[in-house]
Amino acid sequence: MKYRSDIDEKMTLCLSCHTLQFEQNSNCYVCDNEIHQRKPNSLKISFIFLISAFLFLIPANILIMMSSVEAGTLTSKTIFGGILFFFKAEDYFVGTLIFLASIVIPFFKIISLSFLLYVAKYKKQRYSHVGIKLYRIIDFIGKWSMLDIFVVAIMVGIVQFNNLALMIAGPASFAFATAVVLTILAVEHFDPRLLWSNDEQ
Amino acid sequence: MLNKACAECGVIVEIKNLNTKYTYKCPRCNYTIVSSGERFSYILSMSATALLFFISACFLPLMTFEIGGSSISVTVIDAITKMGYEGYWIISILSLYVGVVLPLVVISLIILILVPRSFNYSTDSERAYLKVYTMLRPWAMAEVYMLAIVVSAIKLKAVAIFTLHSGVLFFILFLVAFYASIIWFNPEDIWQKYEIQK
Structure with missing residues (x-):
């Protein structure tokens, strides 16, 4: 079956109010937002965010995420160290949760988005259907990577019992938060319609 | 007849006799x-409920900790004010912003849009509110923040004796009402009225 796309019909969809209109205007006639047939420089911007996110993930996994002082002794843990701690304490549920949110999801997002950028850039339209499913998955799970950051922020804020117990955020928390925000921005700037653009001619 | 384009693949779809159901x-x-939202009155009452739950969740204690005789009870407000002391204030601000402040802003925007609408009265600021709403909604991460509270509580179980309080219950109720309102509310329903005007 042949599909007609908005480009074939010389029309533009406003992404803010979802009104379909002819492309002679630069702003939407309903909501006055800037309109483009496809997000401008979508692949380039998305690629830049993706590379920077990957670069920030390296220090995020090497440096210290959180240190705690308990009864005078200081222990520092990386992201992976924190996960191991849960498994050693036989808290498999929380361990798995943090493992998924802090390690699986960010790397899965980076690999999937690289694949999507490859499909869109080299117009491999036989992967379009897989691509759009991946896009929806990474769009949905993206925010769950913030879990560990929130945990650090809550713990640092709450546990301040002077010399008895104290939590200190480590530099990895900053790197990891930046990486997560950058991956979310990368997915936001990726225009999924570019996965299909070669389909109808 | 209504012409629509798919926002994720660009296909043009012609809808004859649009049925909002x-x-x-x-x-x-x-x-x-196309998927029409709920009636405005339902959304408005749901988001007002969410706002009330949020206010209660803010001021009621979330949990109490006891370490070596000293105890602390924590409210969301406490968490906000105490976080600033640490060196990594960017993390604190970021997590508070996306975890607590943005959900509140999103709910308030729905109320600000729908109160004039329910009196059939459209304000100039409505369009701005709608745009801000569309922009901010993906960044509201209250449910992740809730899970983070649970994880922190489990983590603290090892070091301290803690008891959960009503604040957590109200935060969960807020989440339910919050999700119901953003699922029911569809900004396109309001944009459509502008489209018909023109």
């Missing part, structure tokens, strides 16, 4: 193209 999906990629 139905959900229209893209024939190629299965994206939801």
Whole structure:
């Protein structure tokens, strides 16, 4: 079956109010937002965010995420160290949760988005259907990577019992938060319609 | 007849006799193209409920900790004010912003949009509110923040004796009402009225 796309019909969809209109205007006639047939420089911007996110993930996994002082002794843990701690304490549920949110999801997002950028850039339209499913998955799970950051922020804020117990955020928390925000921005700037653009001619 | 384009694959779909009870999906990629929201009065009461739950959750204690005889009870407000002391204030601000402040802003925007609407009165600021709403909604991460509270509580179980309080219950109720309102509220329903005007 042949599909007609908005480009074939010389029309533009406003992404803010979802009104379909002819492309002679630069702003939407309903909501006055800037309109483009496809997000401008979508692949380039998305690629830049993706590379920077990957670069920030390296220090995020090497440096210290959180240190705690308990009864005078200081222990520092990386992201992976924190996960191991849960498994050693036989808290498999929380361990798995943090493992998924802090390690699986960010790397899965980076690999999937690289694949999507490859499909869109080299117009491999036989992967379009897989691509759009991946896009929806990474769009949905993206925010769950913030879990560990929130945990650090809550713990640092709450546990301040002077010399008895104290939590200190480590530099990895900053790197990891930046990486997560950058991956979310990368997915936001990726225009999924570019996965299909070669389909109808 | 209504012409719509799929926002995720670009296919043009012609809808004859739009029925607001139905959900229209893209024939190629299965994206939801048209899906009308609930009645404004329902959304308004749900978001007002969410706001009340949020205010209660803010001031009621979330949990109490005891370490070596000293105890602390924590409210969301406490968490906000105490976080600033640490060196990594960017993390604190970021997590508070996306975890607590943005959900509140999103709920307030729905109320600000729908109160004049329910009196059939459209304000100039409505369009700005709608745009801000569309922009901010993906960044509201209250449910992740809730899970983080649970994880922190489990983590603290090892070091301290803690008891959960009503604040957590109200935060969960807030989440339910919050999700119901943002699922029911569809900005396109309001944009459509502007489209008809022109």
